[in-house]
Amino acid sequence: MYYDSKMFGFVHLYNGQEAVSTGFIKLLKQQDSIACTYRDHVQALSKGIPARAILSELLGKATGCCRGQGGSMHIFSREHNMLGGFAFIGEGIPVGTGAAFTSKYKREVLKEADCDHVTLAFFGDGACNNGQFYECLNMAALWKLPIVFVVENNLWAIGMSHLRATSVPPIYKKGPAFGMPGVHVDGMDVLKVREVAKEAIGRARRGEGPTLVECETYRFRGHSLADPDKLRDPAEKAHYAARDPITALKKYLIDNSLASEADLKAIDKKIDEVVGEAVEFADESPVPSKSQLLENVFADPKGFGIGPDGRYRCEDPKFTEGTAQV
Numbered sequence: 001m002y003y004d005s006k007m008f009g010f011v012h013l014y015n016g017q018e019a020v021s022t023g024f025i026k027l028l029k030q031q032d033s034i035a036c037t038y039r040d041h042v043q044a045l046s047k048g049i050p051a052r053a054i055l056s057e058l059l060g061k062a063t064g065c066c067r068g069q070g071g072s073m074h075i076f077s078r079e080h081n082m083l084g085g086f087a088f089i090g091e092g093i094p095v096g097t098g099a100a101f102t103s104k105y106k107r108e109v110l111k112e113a114d115c116d117h118v119t120l121a122f123f124g125d126g127a128c129n130n131g132q133f134y135e136c137l138n139m140a141a142l143w144k145l146p147i148v149f150v151v152e153n154n155l156w157a158i159g160m161s162h163l164r165a166t167s168v169p170p171i172y173k174k175g176p177a178f179g180m181p182g183v184h185v186d187g188m189d190v191l192k193v194r195e196v197a198k199e200a201i202g203r204a205r206r207g208e209g210p211t212l213v214e215c216e217t218y219r220f221r222g223h224s225l226a227d228p229d230k231l232r233d234p235a236e237k238a239h240y241a242a243r244d245p246i247t248a249l250k251k252y253l254i255d256n257s258l259a260s261e262a263d264l265k266a267i268d269k270k271i272d273e274v275v276g277e278a279v280e281f282a283d284e285s286p287v288p289s290k291s292q293l294l295e296n297v298f299a300d301p302k303g304f305g306i307g308p309d310g311r312y313r314c315e316d317p318k319f320t321e322g323t324a325q326v
Contacts, residue, residue: 001279002225007058011072012039016220017190018038019245020152021046023193024120027201033081033099035092036122037152039074039219040085041120047080050162051278061285068288069296089123090130093149096121097136100210105289107207119147121123126157128171137178137212146204148197149175151214152187158223159231175212187215191252220244 002011002057014021017039025046027032036043044054049065057064058072065077075085083099086092096119103117120207127133128151151171155162175182181203185196193215200211218240224228253259 001059004071006283007072008317009071009073010038010224011058012037013219013221014039014042015150016240016244017154017217018042018216019190019193019249020150020187020215021122021188024122024148024150024197024201027197028118028120029192031081033083033096033117033119034082034122035096035099035119035247036085036185037092037124037127038085039124039152040073040075042122044075044077044080044082044085047077047082049061049077049080049082051274052281053077054281055059055275055278056285056304059282059285060287061282062288062292063281063285065293069292070101085212090127091134093121093123093127094132096149097140097145100140100145100204101120101143103146104143108159109265116205116207117146118201119145120150121147122150122152124157125151125153125162125166126160127169128174129166134174137174137180138211140210141179143208144207146207147210148200148204149210149212151212152217153214154219155216156219156223158227166189169230170214172212180210180212182212182214184214187217187243188240188248190249218243227308236323 001007008150021036021043025043028034028047030048034043035045038186041054041058044065045051050122053065054064056062057066057068057070057075060068060071064070065075070076070085073085075086076082083095084092086095101211103119104111106115106117121136123133139145141150152161153171155160155226157165168174170184172182172184181200183196183200183260196213200213203209203211220237220239220241221227250264253260
């Protein structure tokens with residue numbers, strides 16, 4: 001659909017990294033929040049946003065979860081506490097830290113004793129040399145915020161190898177420097193991810209503070225669908241392709257007699273039906289009306305400020321008194 005010009009802008013696929021979001025998000029409650037990168041579609045599905053709402057958003061349709069105004073890189077849902085889809089590198093880390101502060105404030109200041117909400121902040125290896133990453137690690141540890149920092153280290157920041165860009169490549173080792181646990185896990189194994197996630201989320205929920213988890217994973221496609229993916233070594237790509245997390249889980253289920261081939265084929269068939277329905281729904285949905293164009297751009301659409309009485313300041317006859325000619 002992207003190559004048929006039905007999607008606009010950039011689209012970043014998550015193929016190969018599914019074990020990370022699934023291993024973490026399926027342990028959350030509805031009230032828990034997540035913030036992630038522009039590679040956000042699978043996180044959104046795991047958090048419970050319907051496939052038709054996500055695909056409609058990818059197509060810029062009015063039925064999308066952001067009414068067609070977010071697109072691929074900005075999947076958001078207040079209902080599901082999906083805080084975004086953020087396009088700037090590391091941009092979701094401070095937003096996630098703020099959400100975690102909200103949980104702590106509600107519990108300790110507003111005395112909402114049952115508020116044990118946790119936040120997950122997902123980001124890539126490329127964000128870990130940015131200043132806000134370190135600022136938020138410090139703040140979260142200092143205030144014991146209920147957050148898990150999840151590094152999806154797919155080894156490449158667009159076309160820059162992680163090993164070439166980082167003086168100390170093991171990212172998880174940066175956790176203890178700020179007084180929080182740092183954990184490394186095989187991000188291609190959903191069960192190993194889930195085990196680590198269970199401990200980190202439980203720790204945050206108990207009020208014991210943040211954890212930094214580095215999930216070593218790999219994306220099977222280029223940085224985006226516009227990337228021909230010529231920079232990575234074919235042997236490296238083949239090595240990780242052989243460790244596909246979905247194929248590995250299927251093998252585990254069959255080897256341990258947890259499911260049969262027929263069971264898995266039935267699941268695949270159901271997935272095809274859900275996706276097919278979502279494609280049809282999104283394709284037939286209307287585009288946003290032109291009246292939406294200036295919505296959600298400014299909190300104050302007139303740009304002059306809103307007074308304490310709720311009225312626009314510019315409507316006050318004395319608005320320009322004592323100022324230069326306007």
